[in-house]
Amino acid sequence: MKDYQIIVVGGGAAGMMAAGQAAQNGAKVLLLEKKERLGRKIAISGKGRCNITNEENVADFIRNYPGNGRFLHGILREFDNVALRRFLAHYGVETKVERGGRVFPVSDDAENVVEALAGFLTELGVTIITGITIEEILVENGRVIGVQGIDKRRFLAQAVIVCTGGASYPATGSTGDGFRFARKLGHHVITPRPALVPLKTAESWVKELQGLSLRNVEATLWIGGKKKAAEFGEMLFTHFGVSGPIILTLSRQAGEGVRQGEPVQLRINLKPALTAEQLDLRIQRDFQKYSNKQFKNALEDLLPQSLIPVMIRLSGINPDRVVHQVNREERKRLISLLQELALTITDTLSIETAIVTAGGVDVKEINPKTMASKRIEGLYWAGEVVDVDGITGGFNLQAAFAMGFRAGRAACEEVCSLV
Incomplete structure (x- = not known):
């Protein structure tokens, strides 16, 4: 029995x-x-x-x-x-x-x-x-x-x-x-x-953004130079890379790409609701509003405070430049950066930390x-x-x-x- x-x-x-x-x-x-x-x-x-x-x-x-x-x-x-x-x-x-x-x-x-x-x-x-x-x-x-x-x-x-x-x-x-x-x-x-695990990135500047949560952004996953997936929603910067709901969803594919030795990249669109032309008009309005300020003080309406210094460095625009002196080419670089902020994925965190x-x-x-x-x-x-x-x-x-x-x-x- x-x-x-x-x-x-x-x-x-x-x-x-x-x-x-x-x-x-x-x-x-x-x-x-x-x-x-x-x-x-x-x-x-x-x-x-x-x-x-x-x-x-x-x-x-x-x-x-x-x-x-x-x-x-x-x-x-x-x-x-x-x-x-x-x-x-x-x-x-x-x-x-x-x-x-x-x-x-x-x-x-x-x-x-x-x-x-x-x-x-x-x-x-x-x-x-x-x-x-x-x-x-x-x-x-x-x-x-x-x-x-x-x-x-x-x-x-x-x-x-x-x-x-x-x-x-x-x-x-x-x-x-x-x-x-x-x-x-x-x-x-x-x-x-x-699966459902935070991702490590090569870029050192992410450490400056530790704790910054972004909502209503789009993250696109590229593996071997090909677009594989995209997610819209919320993400989080950490001291080692990125996390948050949309990152976790993309992490399974990202991890597979890394394990296969492929180059893996995330491209973050910080303003996915706007086309490049609409974003340009938005930036021009902000620049007109702050035309006599320095560039480093003209992005407060556009970006979270902690993200501004990083974006200025990546844009290559002199932070002390007076806003009305920022030219069209520099503005285009800023737009590209806002819509395709690139992150190189080096690995996932360990399986012990995965959800x-x-x-x-x-x-x-x-x-x-x-x-x-x-x-x-x-x-x-x-x-x-x-x-x-x-x-x-x-x-x-x-x-x-x-x-x-x-x-x-x-x-x-x-x-x-x-x-």
Whole structure:
């Protein structure tokens, strides 16, 4: 007789949802979590506010997953953004929609989401053990029989759902354990790499702009001299380079370009709402207004204060020149700079600092209808451990919840049929 019918390894979004769904459908479930508390990564997501999902039509969701979005097609339809918000509301977490369709708890407190999920598990009688590190998935004759911890404790079950996360934010417990399990069990693991990660730049002047946030700008990504992608929205300068929502979205492609040895460049349009001609007229109006001032004192209406000295240097225009002496060619250089501020990308930050891991267990070896392994009977995968990743905006958490939902239900159907 097995100790449990289903064991879930990992107490994040996918793991808690999987455990709850399996229990809700009648299985005896054990949830094992490496850290002392469940939902550590949920608690810090969205700067502690938790961007749960996005309100975009689920039919259009797939295009927001550069990493194997098609794998999620049926999974997201089974448990979509509407179902997730309804589920959370049932457990006391009302949600709201913000810019870009991002969905957050009305409370702006990610802990409320963790508490709701924990309440869901308690209500259904899921056994939870925290502070335990699993060393091995136990298999006999091609079928899962349970798991073993590093303390050599064994827990037996008819099915195991691995929801250990990726390799980003290791302090939350995501230290790549699932990748190690997968390789040992004969699964192919697509090399884990950072996705949604800040970018390092070659230009030293970015340090002068540390902390400067820019809104309503457009960042265009160029790799090997070819335009690859563009994003509009908010970005942030840091001491090492750039970050912020639009940078994170472009970072996956940028990182791939760097790893392939291609020249990678970001071009920032600080005034994307204006054509070059319109921007020229705007600058001429400002110059007329400040015609007797020095050039260095004539850009306050156009740019944030901290950006002005950098732009003046890059423009090559004498900062002490009286504005009415700035000629047409110099003005054209300024316009070009404002609409194509170039940054050379040298690298991403490490995978440990990434919001999401790209790579993971190859989706070709997972049945998308059940999340079951095609190699080991009774083994299921869900969440960031799988080679699926999305852009910012709530898409990654939605994918984790949806994969967990499907894995929990499918595993329960399997073990109940074995009774």
